[in-house]
Amino acid sequence: MITLAKIKNHPQVLEFIRQTHITLKAIGYTEHGLPHANLVSQRSKDLAQEIGLNQRTQELAAITGFCHDMGNFFGRTQHHYWGALLFHQIFQNDFSPREIGLITQAIVNHDKYTVKLTNTISAIIILSDKSEMRRSRVITKSLQKIKKDIHDRVNYAVTKSALKVNKKKKQITLVLKIDTNFVPIIEYFEIFTERMAYCRRAAAYLGYKFNLVINNFKLL
Ligand SMILES: [Fe+2]
Ligand SMILES: [Fe+2]
Secondary structure (H helix, E strand, O other), X not given: OOOHHHHHOOHHHHXXXXXXXXXXXXXXXXXXXXXXXXXXXXXXXXHHHHOOOXXXXXHHHHHHHHHOOOOHHHOOOOHHHHHHHXXXXXXXXXXXXXXXXXXXXXXXHOOOOXXXXXXXXXXXXXXXXXXXXXXXXXXXXXXXXXXXXXXXXXXXXXXXXXXXXXXXXXEEEEEEEEOOOOOOHHXXXXXXXXXXXXXXXXXXXXXXXXXXXXXXXXXX
């Protein structure tokens, strides 16, 4: 059975993530390279474990998290489809039909906000990916440039981000620490309302309530 360790060392996966990083950097996006792949992978595994999913599902969530953005080098707007098709092309003989179906659907679902969720791994990836905000995702170094782009500004202002699970109370909470000298909290809502609504639906699919806490204030 193919493992996360093998996927993380697969030459094509690594090359696609490398080219994705170059492509998105060129059009001024936030970091989508190995650090993002590794963080989403780890966060997905942790989340799957904390809500009590079995070991294999944890592994599949971690694999999907690592590969979810590798289609970006084909184009940003449909990257979720490219990523799923690439994954299928590389690994179609390494997973059961059921597993390859779940993984590829979860890769597509991570950026398809209107979809009706029918897959646990999709819900895990949405929560891990949409909560992955941090200062080091901002690639451009000039503060002036950062201030001009709302995505850069908002990511740059995040000094801490964690996804916390309370299994007893059935709550998943995104805890953010934001430098409000850099960006007012209202800007989060300008660009993250849709994301947070998707996280709420993903949490609900898992049987959890989604909370958002920014600088110790409960906002959702
Ligand atoms: Fe993506
Ligand atoms: Fe992502």
